[in-house]
Amino acid sequence: METEKTINPPSGYATFALFLILIVISGILMWQQQPVIAVILFVIDFSLVLPGLVIVNPNESKVLTLFGKYTGTVKKDGFFWVNPFTVKKKVSLRAFNLNGQQLKVNDKVGNPIEIAAVIVWKVQDTAKAVFAVENYIQYVNIQSEAAVRHLANSFPYDNLEDENASITLRGGAEQVSVLLEQELNERLERAGIEVLEARISHLAYAPEIAHTMLQRQQASAIISARKLIVEGAVGMVEMALNRLSEKNIVDLDEERKAAMVSNLLVVLCGDRSVNPVVNTGTLYH
Structure with missing residues:
Protein backbone atom coordinates (compact mmCIF):
# COMPACT_ATOMS: atom_id res chain seq x y z
CA MET A 1 0.00 0.00 0.00
CA SER A 92 -9.08 18.48 -0.64
CA LEU A 93 -7.56 18.69 2.85
CA ARG A 94 -10.51 20.60 4.27
CA ALA A 95 -12.75 19.17 6.99
CA PHE A 96 -15.95 17.50 5.77
CA ASN A 97 -19.25 17.17 7.61
CA LEU A 98 -21.19 13.93 7.23
CA ASN A 99 -24.76 14.24 8.47
CA GLY A 100 -25.71 10.58 8.58
CA GLN A 101 -29.21 9.45 7.74
CA GLN A 102 -31.48 8.00 10.42
CA LEU A 103 -30.95 4.26 10.73
CA LYS A 104 -33.46 1.81 12.19
CA VAL A 105 -31.58 -0.83 14.18
CA ASN A 106 -31.98 -2.97 17.31
CA ASP A 107 -30.15 -2.05 20.49
CA LYS A 108 -28.33 -4.57 22.67
CA VAL A 109 -31.54 -5.94 24.23
CA GLY A 110 -33.42 -6.08 20.93
CA ASN A 111 -35.52 -2.91 21.07
CA PRO A 112 -35.92 -1.22 17.66
CA ILE A 113 -34.50 2.31 17.76
CA GLU A 114 -33.70 5.14 15.37
CA ILE A 115 -30.17 6.53 15.45
CA ALA A 116 -28.09 8.97 13.40
CA ALA A 117 -24.67 10.57 13.80
CA VAL A 118 -22.80 13.67 12.66
CA ILE A 119 -19.16 13.03 11.74
CA VAL A 120 -16.40 15.55 11.01
CA TRP A 121 -13.50 14.10 9.01
CA LYS A 122 -10.64 15.05 6.73
CA VAL A 123 -8.03 13.39 4.53
CA GLN A 124 -4.83 12.74 6.47
CA ASP A 125 -2.91 10.55 3.99
CA THR A 126 -3.60 11.53 0.38
CA ALA A 127 -1.85 8.48 -1.09
CA LYS A 128 -4.06 6.05 0.82
CA ALA A 129 -7.19 8.09 -0.01
CA VAL A 130 -6.45 7.94 -3.74
CA PHE A 131 -4.88 4.49 -4.16
CA ALA A 132 -6.14 2.30 -1.27
CA VAL A 133 -9.88 2.65 -1.96
CA GLU A 134 -11.97 3.23 -5.07
CA ASN A 135 -13.83 6.30 -3.79
CA TYR A 136 -12.80 7.59 -0.39
CA ILE A 137 -15.91 9.76 0.10
CA GLN A 138 -18.23 6.82 -0.56
CA TYR A 139 -15.99 4.67 1.64
CA VAL A 140 -16.46 7.12 4.53
CA ASN A 141 -20.25 7.08 4.09
CA ILE A 142 -20.53 3.28 4.08
CA GLN A 143 -18.10 2.66 6.94
CA SER A 144 -19.73 5.39 9.06
CA GLU A 145 -23.12 3.73 8.68
CA ALA A 146 -21.62 0.36 9.61
CA ALA A 147 -19.95 1.85 12.70
CA VAL A 148 -23.17 3.49 13.90
CA ARG A 149 -25.08 0.22 13.46
CA HIS A 150 -22.42 -1.70 15.40
CA LEU A 151 -22.48 0.90 18.17
CA ALA A 152 -26.27 0.69 18.49
CA ASN A 153 -26.09 -3.11 18.70
CA SER A 154 -23.46 -2.93 21.46
CA PHE A 155 -25.37 -0.91 24.08
CA PRO A 156 -28.95 -0.74 25.39
CA TYR A 157 -31.03 2.38 24.82
CA ASP A 158 -31.40 2.92 28.58
CA ASN A 159 -31.39 1.02 31.88
CA LEU A 160 -35.05 -0.02 31.84
CA GLU A 161 -34.33 -3.56 30.66
CA ASP A 162 -30.62 -3.79 31.48
CA GLU A 163 -30.13 -2.29 34.93
CA ASN A 164 -26.51 -3.47 35.10
CA ALA A 165 -25.44 -1.67 31.92
CA SER A 166 -22.59 0.74 32.69
CA ILE A 167 -23.05 2.62 29.39
CA THR A 168 -26.33 3.35 27.64
CA LEU A 169 -27.01 5.17 24.38
CA ARG A 170 -29.26 7.71 26.09
CA GLY A 171 -27.37 8.24 29.33
CA GLY A 172 -23.74 7.88 28.20
CA ALA A 173 -23.63 10.33 25.31
CA GLU A 174 -20.03 11.42 25.92
CA GLN A 175 -18.70 7.88 26.31
CA VAL A 176 -20.66 6.68 23.28
CA SER A 177 -19.25 9.53 21.17
CA VAL A 178 -15.69 8.66 22.20
CA LEU A 179 -16.21 4.99 21.34
CA LEU A 180 -17.79 5.89 17.99
CA GLU A 181 -14.86 8.17 17.13
CA GLN A 182 -12.35 5.44 18.01
CA GLU A 183 -14.12 2.82 15.91
CA LEU A 184 -14.42 5.18 12.94
CA ASN A 185 -10.71 5.99 13.07
CA GLU A 186 -9.92 2.27 13.06
CA ARG A 187 -12.24 1.61 10.12
CA LEU A 188 -11.13 4.62 8.05
CA GLU A 189 -7.38 4.37 8.67
CA ARG A 190 -7.09 2.19 5.55
CA ALA A 191 -8.29 5.13 3.44
CA GLY A 192 -6.05 7.69 5.15
CA ILE A 193 -9.03 9.40 6.80
CA GLU A 194 -8.89 11.04 10.23
CA VAL A 195 -12.12 11.50 12.19
CA LEU A 196 -12.04 14.79 14.10
CA GLU A 197 -15.37 14.44 15.90
CA ALA A 198 -18.32 12.08 16.00
CA ARG A 199 -21.60 12.77 17.79
CA ILE A 200 -25.00 11.10 17.99
CA SER A 201 -27.41 13.60 16.43
CA HIS A 202 -30.65 11.62 16.70
CA LEU A 203 -31.71 8.89 19.12
CA ALA A 204 -35.25 7.65 19.70
CA TYR A 205 -37.31 4.51 19.99
CA ALA A 206 -38.83 3.31 16.73
CA PRO A 207 -42.42 4.56 16.21
CA GLU A 208 -43.99 1.13 16.75
CA ILE A 209 -42.78 0.97 20.38
CA ALA A 210 -42.27 4.65 21.19
CA HIS A 211 -45.65 5.09 22.94
CA THR A 212 -45.28 1.93 25.00
CA MET A 213 -41.75 2.79 26.08
CA LEU A 214 -42.83 6.33 26.99
CA GLN A 215 -45.54 4.94 29.26
CA ARG A 216 -42.96 2.62 30.79
CA GLN A 217 -40.58 5.50 31.44
CA GLN A 218 -43.38 7.53 33.01
CA ALA A 219 -44.37 4.63 35.25
CA SER A 220 -40.76 4.14 36.32
CA ALA A 221 -40.45 7.85 37.14
CA ILE A 222 -43.68 7.79 39.17
CA ILE A 223 -42.52 4.73 41.14
CA SER A 224 -39.16 6.35 41.89
CA ALA A 225 -40.87 9.57 43.02
CA ARG A 226 -43.34 7.68 45.24
CA LYS A 227 -40.49 5.71 46.78
CA LEU A 228 -38.69 8.92 47.67
CA ILE A 229 -41.88 10.45 49.11
CA VAL A 230 -42.59 7.39 51.28
CA GLU A 231 -39.04 7.32 52.61
CA GLY A 232 -39.28 10.99 53.50
CA ALA A 233 -42.71 10.57 55.08
CA VAL A 234 -41.56 7.67 57.26
CA GLY A 235 -38.64 9.75 58.47
CA MET A 236 -40.93 12.66 59.33
CA VAL A 237 -43.36 10.41 61.21
CA GLU A 238 -40.50 8.87 63.17
CA MET A 239 -39.17 12.31 64.02
CA ALA A 240 -42.64 13.50 65.13
CA LEU A 241 -43.16 10.53 67.46
CA ASN A 242 -39.70 10.92 68.94
CA ARG A 243 -40.18 14.64 69.54
CA LEU A 244 -43.57 14.08 71.18
CA SER A 245 -42.04 11.45 73.44
CA GLU A 246 -39.01 13.61 74.34
CA LYS A 247 -41.12 16.68 75.19
CA ASN A 248 -43.76 14.65 77.07
CA ILE A 249 -46.44 16.55 75.23
CA VAL A 250 -48.84 13.65 75.05
CA ASP A 251 -48.73 9.99 76.08
CA LEU A 252 -50.01 7.78 73.29
CA ASP A 253 -50.71 4.07 73.54
CA GLU A 254 -49.86 1.71 70.70
CA GLU A 255 -53.31 1.96 69.13
CA ARG A 256 -53.22 5.76 69.01
CA LYS A 257 -49.67 5.75 67.73
CA ALA A 258 -50.79 3.51 64.89
CA ALA A 259 -53.69 5.86 64.12
CA MET A 260 -51.39 8.88 64.20
CA VAL A 261 -48.88 7.18 61.90
CA SER A 262 -51.67 6.28 59.48
CA ASN A 263 -53.01 9.84 59.42
CA LEU A 264 -49.58 11.39 58.96
CA LEU A 265 -48.70 9.02 56.11
CA VAL A 266 -51.98 9.83 54.36
CA VAL A 267 -51.27 13.55 54.68
CA LEU A 268 -47.62 13.32 53.62
CA CYS A 269 -47.96 10.74 50.83
CA GLY A 270 -51.27 11.81 49.33
CA ASP A 271 -51.28 13.60 45.98
CA ARG A 272 -54.28 15.74 46.92
CA SER A 273 -54.90 18.36 49.56
CA VAL A 274 -56.40 17.07 52.81
CA ASN A 275 -59.14 18.62 54.94
CA PRO A 276 -58.26 18.67 58.64
CA VAL A 277 -60.84 17.47 61.17
CA VAL A 278 -60.78 19.18 64.59
CA ASN A 279 -61.65 16.83 67.44
CA THR A 280 -63.25 18.87 70.30
CA GLY A 281 -63.91 15.87 72.49
CA THR A 282 -61.55 13.59 74.28
CA LEU A 283 -58.90 11.53 72.60
CA TYR A 284 -61.07 8.40 72.77
CA HIS A 285 -64.42 9.91 71.72
Missing part, protein backbone atom coordinates in the same frame (compact mmCIF):
# COMPACT_ATOMS: atom_id res chain seq x y z
CA GLU A 2 1.31 3.45 -0.95
CA THR A 3 2.06 5.89 1.86
CA GLU A 4 2.09 9.62 1.43
CA LYS A 5 5.31 11.29 0.25
CA THR A 6 5.28 15.09 0.41
CA ILE A 7 7.33 16.91 -2.23
CA ASN A 8 8.15 20.60 -2.75
CA PRO A 9 8.50 21.30 -6.49
CA PRO A 10 10.18 24.47 -7.79
CA SER A 11 8.27 27.70 -8.13
CA GLY A 12 6.27 28.11 -11.31
CA TYR A 13 6.84 31.84 -11.80
CA ALA A 14 10.21 31.42 -13.53
CA THR A 15 8.75 28.69 -15.75
CA PHE A 16 5.77 30.88 -16.59
CA ALA A 17 8.19 33.67 -17.58
CA LEU A 18 10.00 31.17 -19.80
CA PHE A 19 6.64 30.24 -21.34
CA LEU A 20 5.98 33.88 -22.26
CA ILE A 21 9.52 34.35 -23.60
CA LEU A 22 9.19 31.31 -25.87
CA ILE A 23 5.92 32.65 -27.24
CA VAL A 24 7.61 35.97 -28.05
CA ILE A 25 10.56 34.20 -29.67
CA SER A 26 8.21 32.03 -31.74
CA GLY A 27 6.43 35.15 -32.94
CA ILE A 28 9.69 36.84 -33.89
CA LEU A 29 10.87 33.76 -35.79
CA MET A 30 7.60 33.60 -37.70
CA TRP A 31 8.05 37.28 -38.60
CA GLN A 32 11.60 36.53 -39.75
CA GLN A 33 10.33 33.79 -42.05
CA GLN A 34 11.66 30.88 -40.01
CA PRO A 35 8.43 28.92 -39.47
CA VAL A 36 10.02 25.53 -38.75
CA ILE A 37 11.96 26.71 -35.70
CA ALA A 38 9.00 28.84 -34.61
CA VAL A 39 6.65 25.85 -34.71
CA ILE A 40 9.13 23.68 -32.81
CA LEU A 41 9.45 26.29 -30.05
CA PHE A 42 5.68 26.71 -30.02
CA VAL A 43 5.14 22.95 -29.60
CA ILE A 44 7.76 22.73 -26.84
CA ASP A 45 6.18 25.68 -25.09
CA PHE A 46 2.66 24.25 -25.03
CA SER A 47 3.51 20.55 -24.64
CA LEU A 48 6.35 20.66 -22.09
CA VAL A 49 6.40 24.01 -20.34
CA LEU A 50 2.74 24.93 -19.90
CA PRO A 51 1.37 21.47 -18.80
CA GLY A 52 3.85 21.39 -15.92
CA LEU A 53 2.45 24.53 -14.29
CA VAL A 54 0.18 23.74 -11.34
CA ILE A 55 -1.68 25.85 -8.80
CA VAL A 56 -2.32 24.48 -5.31
CA ASN A 57 -4.93 26.36 -3.28
CA PRO A 58 -4.90 26.58 0.53
CA ASN A 59 -6.05 23.32 2.22
CA GLU A 60 -5.77 21.45 -1.06
CA SER A 61 -3.20 19.05 -2.45
CA LYS A 62 -2.12 17.57 -5.76
CA VAL A 63 -1.34 13.86 -5.97
CA LEU A 64 1.13 13.20 -8.77
CA THR A 65 1.59 9.96 -10.74
CA LEU A 66 4.06 9.41 -13.56
CA PHE A 67 3.32 6.55 -15.97
CA GLY A 68 1.29 4.73 -13.32
CA LYS A 69 3.76 5.27 -10.47
CA TYR A 70 3.08 7.51 -7.48
CA THR A 71 5.73 10.24 -7.31
CA GLY A 72 4.51 12.41 -4.42
CA THR A 73 1.97 14.87 -3.09
CA VAL A 74 2.19 18.65 -3.20
CA LYS A 75 0.54 20.03 -0.03
CA LYS A 76 2.10 23.48 0.09
CA ASP A 77 -0.14 26.10 -1.47
CA GLY A 78 1.27 28.19 -4.28
CA PHE A 79 2.30 28.20 -7.95
CA PHE A 80 4.66 25.39 -9.00
CA TRP A 81 6.12 23.57 -11.97
CA VAL A 82 6.24 19.78 -12.02
CA ASN A 83 7.03 17.14 -14.61
CA PRO A 84 4.60 17.88 -17.47
CA PHE A 85 3.95 14.16 -18.02
CA THR A 86 2.61 13.59 -14.49
CA VAL A 87 -1.09 13.10 -13.87
CA LYS A 88 -2.32 15.53 -11.24
CA LYS A 89 -5.28 14.64 -9.01
CA LYS A 90 -6.69 17.25 -6.65
CA VAL A 91 -7.50 16.09 -3.10
Whole structure:
Protein backbone atom coordinates (compact mmCIF):
# COMPACT_ATOMS: atom_id res chain seq x y z
CA MET A 1 0.00 0.00 0.00
CA GLU A 2 1.31 3.45 -0.95
CA THR A 3 2.06 5.89 1.86
CA GLU A 4 2.09 9.62 1.43
CA LYS A 5 5.31 11.29 0.25
CA THR A 6 5.28 15.09 0.41
CA ILE A 7 7.33 16.91 -2.23
CA ASN A 8 8.15 20.60 -2.75
CA PRO A 9 8.50 21.30 -6.49
CA PRO A 10 10.18 24.47 -7.79
CA SER A 11 8.27 27.70 -8.13
CA GLY A 12 6.27 28.11 -11.31
CA TYR A 13 6.84 31.84 -11.80
CA ALA A 14 10.21 31.42 -13.53
CA THR A 15 8.75 28.69 -15.75
CA PHE A 16 5.77 30.88 -16.59
CA ALA A 17 8.19 33.67 -17.58
CA LEU A 18 10.00 31.17 -19.80
CA PHE A 19 6.64 30.24 -21.34
CA LEU A 20 5.98 33.88 -22.26
CA ILE A 21 9.52 34.35 -23.60
CA LEU A 22 9.19 31.31 -25.87
CA ILE A 23 5.92 32.65 -27.24
CA VAL A 24 7.61 35.97 -28.05
CA ILE A 25 10.56 34.20 -29.67
CA SER A 26 8.21 32.03 -31.74
CA GLY A 27 6.43 35.15 -32.94
CA ILE A 28 9.69 36.84 -33.89
CA LEU A 29 10.87 33.76 -35.79
CA MET A 30 7.60 33.60 -37.70
CA TRP A 31 8.05 37.28 -38.60
CA GLN A 32 11.60 36.53 -39.75
CA GLN A 33 10.33 33.79 -42.05
CA GLN A 34 11.66 30.88 -40.01
CA PRO A 35 8.43 28.92 -39.47
CA VAL A 36 10.02 25.53 -38.75
CA ILE A 37 11.96 26.71 -35.70
CA ALA A 38 9.00 28.84 -34.61
CA VAL A 39 6.65 25.85 -34.71
CA ILE A 40 9.13 23.68 -32.81
CA LEU A 41 9.45 26.29 -30.05
CA PHE A 42 5.68 26.71 -30.02
CA VAL A 43 5.14 22.95 -29.60
CA ILE A 44 7.76 22.73 -26.84
CA ASP A 45 6.18 25.68 -25.09
CA PHE A 46 2.66 24.25 -25.03
CA SER A 47 3.51 20.55 -24.64
CA LEU A 48 6.35 20.66 -22.09
CA VAL A 49 6.40 24.01 -20.34
CA LEU A 50 2.74 24.93 -19.90
CA PRO A 51 1.37 21.47 -18.80
CA GLY A 52 3.85 21.39 -15.92
CA LEU A 53 2.45 24.53 -14.29
CA VAL A 54 0.18 23.74 -11.34
CA ILE A 55 -1.68 25.85 -8.80
CA VAL A 56 -2.32 24.48 -5.31
CA ASN A 57 -4.93 26.36 -3.28
CA PRO A 58 -4.90 26.58 0.53
CA ASN A 59 -6.05 23.32 2.22
CA GLU A 60 -5.77 21.45 -1.06
CA SER A 61 -3.20 19.05 -2.45
CA LYS A 62 -2.12 17.57 -5.76
CA VAL A 63 -1.34 13.86 -5.97
CA LEU A 64 1.13 13.20 -8.77
CA THR A 65 1.59 9.96 -10.74
CA LEU A 66 4.06 9.41 -13.56
CA PHE A 67 3.32 6.55 -15.97
CA GLY A 68 1.29 4.73 -13.32
CA LYS A 69 3.76 5.27 -10.47
CA TYR A 70 3.08 7.51 -7.48
CA THR A 71 5.73 10.24 -7.31
CA GLY A 72 4.51 12.41 -4.42
CA THR A 73 1.97 14.87 -3.09
CA VAL A 74 2.19 18.65 -3.20
CA LYS A 75 0.54 20.03 -0.03
CA LYS A 76 2.10 23.48 0.09
CA ASP A 77 -0.14 26.10 -1.47
CA GLY A 78 1.27 28.19 -4.28
CA PHE A 79 2.30 28.20 -7.95
CA PHE A 80 4.66 25.39 -9.00
CA TRP A 81 6.12 23.57 -11.97
CA VAL A 82 6.24 19.78 -12.02
CA ASN A 83 7.03 17.14 -14.61
CA PRO A 84 4.60 17.88 -17.47
CA PHE A 85 3.95 14.16 -18.02
CA THR A 86 2.61 13.59 -14.49
CA VAL A 87 -1.09 13.10 -13.87
CA LYS A 88 -2.32 15.53 -11.24
CA LYS A 89 -5.28 14.64 -9.01
CA LYS A 90 -6.69 17.25 -6.65
CA VAL A 91 -7.50 16.09 -3.10
CA SER A 92 -9.08 18.48 -0.64
CA LEU A 93 -7.56 18.69 2.85
CA ARG A 94 -10.51 20.60 4.27
CA ALA A 95 -12.75 19.17 6.99
CA PHE A 96 -15.95 17.50 5.77
CA ASN A 97 -19.25 17.17 7.61
CA LEU A 98 -21.19 13.93 7.23
CA ASN A 99 -24.76 14.24 8.47
CA GLY A 100 -25.71 10.58 8.58
CA GLN A 101 -29.21 9.45 7.74
CA GLN A 102 -31.48 8.00 10.42
CA LEU A 103 -30.95 4.26 10.73
CA LYS A 104 -33.46 1.81 12.19
CA VAL A 105 -31.58 -0.83 14.18
CA ASN A 106 -31.98 -2.97 17.31
CA ASP A 107 -30.15 -2.05 20.49
CA LYS A 108 -28.33 -4.57 22.67
CA VAL A 109 -31.54 -5.94 24.23
CA GLY A 110 -33.42 -6.08 20.93
CA ASN A 111 -35.52 -2.91 21.07
CA PRO A 112 -35.92 -1.22 17.66
CA ILE A 113 -34.50 2.31 17.76
CA GLU A 114 -33.70 5.14 15.37
CA ILE A 115 -30.17 6.53 15.45
CA ALA A 116 -28.09 8.97 13.40
CA ALA A 117 -24.67 10.57 13.80
CA VAL A 118 -22.80 13.67 12.66
CA ILE A 119 -19.16 13.03 11.74
CA VAL A 120 -16.40 15.55 11.01
CA TRP A 121 -13.50 14.10 9.01
CA LYS A 122 -10.64 15.05 6.73
CA VAL A 123 -8.03 13.39 4.53
CA GLN A 124 -4.83 12.74 6.47
CA ASP A 125 -2.91 10.55 3.99
CA THR A 126 -3.60 11.53 0.38
CA ALA A 127 -1.85 8.48 -1.09
CA LYS A 128 -4.06 6.05 0.82
CA ALA A 129 -7.19 8.09 -0.01
CA VAL A 130 -6.45 7.94 -3.74
CA PHE A 131 -4.88 4.49 -4.16
CA ALA A 132 -6.14 2.30 -1.27
CA VAL A 133 -9.88 2.65 -1.96
CA GLU A 134 -11.97 3.23 -5.07
CA ASN A 135 -13.83 6.30 -3.79
CA TYR A 136 -12.80 7.59 -0.39
CA ILE A 137 -15.91 9.76 0.10
CA GLN A 138 -18.23 6.82 -0.56
CA TYR A 139 -15.99 4.67 1.64
CA VAL A 140 -16.46 7.12 4.53
CA ASN A 141 -20.25 7.08 4.09
CA ILE A 142 -20.53 3.28 4.08
CA GLN A 143 -18.10 2.66 6.94
CA SER A 144 -19.73 5.39 9.06
CA GLU A 145 -23.12 3.73 8.68
CA ALA A 146 -21.62 0.36 9.61
CA ALA A 147 -19.95 1.85 12.70
CA VAL A 148 -23.17 3.49 13.90
CA ARG A 149 -25.08 0.22 13.46
CA HIS A 150 -22.42 -1.70 15.40
CA LEU A 151 -22.48 0.90 18.17
CA ALA A 152 -26.27 0.69 18.49
CA ASN A 153 -26.09 -3.11 18.70
CA SER A 154 -23.46 -2.93 21.46
CA PHE A 155 -25.37 -0.91 24.08
CA PRO A 156 -28.95 -0.74 25.39
CA TYR A 157 -31.03 2.38 24.82
CA ASP A 158 -31.40 2.92 28.58
CA ASN A 159 -31.39 1.02 31.88
CA LEU A 160 -35.05 -0.02 31.84
CA GLU A 161 -34.33 -3.56 30.66
CA ASP A 162 -30.62 -3.79 31.48
CA GLU A 163 -30.13 -2.29 34.93
CA ASN A 164 -26.51 -3.47 35.10
CA ALA A 165 -25.44 -1.67 31.92
CA SER A 166 -22.59 0.74 32.69
CA ILE A 167 -23.05 2.62 29.39
CA THR A 168 -26.33 3.35 27.64
CA LEU A 169 -27.01 5.17 24.38
CA ARG A 170 -29.26 7.71 26.09
CA GLY A 171 -27.37 8.24 29.33
CA GLY A 172 -23.74 7.88 28.20
CA ALA A 173 -23.63 10.33 25.31
CA GLU A 174 -20.03 11.42 25.92
CA GLN A 175 -18.70 7.88 26.31
CA VAL A 176 -20.66 6.68 23.28
CA SER A 177 -19.25 9.53 21.17
CA VAL A 178 -15.69 8.66 22.20
CA LEU A 179 -16.21 4.99 21.34
CA LEU A 180 -17.79 5.89 17.99
CA GLU A 181 -14.86 8.17 17.13
CA GLN A 182 -12.35 5.44 18.01
CA GLU A 183 -14.12 2.82 15.91
CA LEU A 184 -14.42 5.18 12.94
CA ASN A 185 -10.71 5.99 13.07
CA GLU A 186 -9.92 2.27 13.06
CA ARG A 187 -12.24 1.61 10.12
CA LEU A 188 -11.13 4.62 8.05
CA GLU A 189 -7.38 4.37 8.67
CA ARG A 190 -7.09 2.19 5.55
CA ALA A 191 -8.29 5.13 3.44
CA GLY A 192 -6.05 7.69 5.15
CA ILE A 193 -9.03 9.40 6.80
CA GLU A 194 -8.89 11.04 10.23
CA VAL A 195 -12.12 11.50 12.19
CA LEU A 196 -12.04 14.79 14.10
CA GLU A 197 -15.37 14.44 15.90
CA ALA A 198 -18.32 12.08 16.00
CA ARG A 199 -21.60 12.77 17.79
CA ILE A 200 -25.00 11.10 17.99
CA SER A 201 -27.41 13.60 16.43
CA HIS A 202 -30.65 11.62 16.70
CA LEU A 203 -31.71 8.89 19.12
CA ALA A 204 -35.25 7.65 19.70
CA TYR A 205 -37.31 4.51 19.99
CA ALA A 206 -38.83 3.31 16.73
CA PRO A 207 -42.42 4.56 16.21
CA GLU A 208 -43.99 1.13 16.75
CA ILE A 209 -42.78 0.97 20.38
CA ALA A 210 -42.27 4.65 21.19
CA HIS A 211 -45.65 5.09 22.94
CA THR A 212 -45.28 1.93 25.00
CA MET A 213 -41.75 2.79 26.08
CA LEU A 214 -42.83 6.33 26.99
CA GLN A 215 -45.54 4.94 29.26
CA ARG A 216 -42.96 2.62 30.79
CA GLN A 217 -40.58 5.50 31.44
CA GLN A 218 -43.38 7.53 33.01
CA ALA A 219 -44.37 4.63 35.25
CA SER A 220 -40.76 4.14 36.32
CA ALA A 221 -40.45 7.85 37.14
CA ILE A 222 -43.68 7.79 39.17
CA ILE A 223 -42.52 4.73 41.14
CA SER A 224 -39.16 6.35 41.89
CA ALA A 225 -40.87 9.57 43.02
CA ARG A 226 -43.34 7.68 45.24
CA LYS A 227 -40.49 5.71 46.78
CA LEU A 228 -38.69 8.92 47.67
CA ILE A 229 -41.88 10.45 49.11
CA VAL A 230 -42.59 7.39 51.28
CA GLU A 231 -39.04 7.32 52.61
CA GLY A 232 -39.28 10.99 53.50
CA ALA A 233 -42.71 10.57 55.08
CA VAL A 234 -41.56 7.67 57.26
CA GLY A 235 -38.64 9.75 58.47
CA MET A 236 -40.93 12.66 59.33
CA VAL A 237 -43.36 10.41 61.21
CA GLU A 238 -40.50 8.87 63.17
CA MET A 239 -39.17 12.31 64.02
CA ALA A 240 -42.64 13.50 65.13
CA LEU A 241 -43.16 10.53 67.46
CA ASN A 242 -39.70 10.92 68.94
CA ARG A 243 -40.18 14.64 69.54
CA LEU A 244 -43.57 14.08 71.18
CA SER A 245 -42.04 11.45 73.44
CA GLU A 246 -39.01 13.61 74.34
CA LYS A 247 -41.12 16.68 75.19
CA ASN A 248 -43.76 14.65 77.07
CA ILE A 249 -46.44 16.55 75.23
CA VAL A 250 -48.84 13.65 75.05
CA ASP A 251 -48.73 9.99 76.08
CA LEU A 252 -50.01 7.78 73.29
CA ASP A 253 -50.71 4.07 73.54
CA GLU A 254 -49.86 1.71 70.70
CA GLU A 255 -53.31 1.96 69.13
CA ARG A 256 -53.22 5.76 69.01
CA LYS A 257 -49.67 5.75 67.73
CA ALA A 258 -50.79 3.51 64.89
CA ALA A 259 -53.69 5.86 64.12
CA MET A 260 -51.39 8.88 64.20
CA VAL A 261 -48.88 7.18 61.90
CA SER A 262 -51.67 6.28 59.48
CA ASN A 263 -53.01 9.84 59.42
CA LEU A 264 -49.58 11.39 58.96
CA LEU A 265 -48.70 9.02 56.11
CA VAL A 266 -51.98 9.83 54.36
CA VAL A 267 -51.27 13.55 54.68
CA LEU A 268 -47.62 13.32 53.62
CA CYS A 269 -47.96 10.74 50.83
CA GLY A 270 -51.27 11.81 49.33
CA ASP A 271 -51.28 13.60 45.98
CA ARG A 272 -54.28 15.74 46.92
CA SER A 273 -54.90 18.36 49.56
CA VAL A 274 -56.40 17.07 52.81
CA ASN A 275 -59.14 18.62 54.94
CA PRO A 276 -58.26 18.67 58.64
CA VAL A 277 -60.84 17.47 61.17
CA VAL A 278 -60.78 19.18 64.59
CA ASN A 279 -61.65 16.83 67.44
CA THR A 280 -63.25 18.87 70.30
CA GLY A 281 -63.91 15.87 72.49
CA THR A 282 -61.55 13.59 74.28
CA LEU A 283 -58.90 11.53 72.60
CA TYR A 284 -61.07 8.40 72.77
CA HIS A 285 -64.42 9.91 71.72
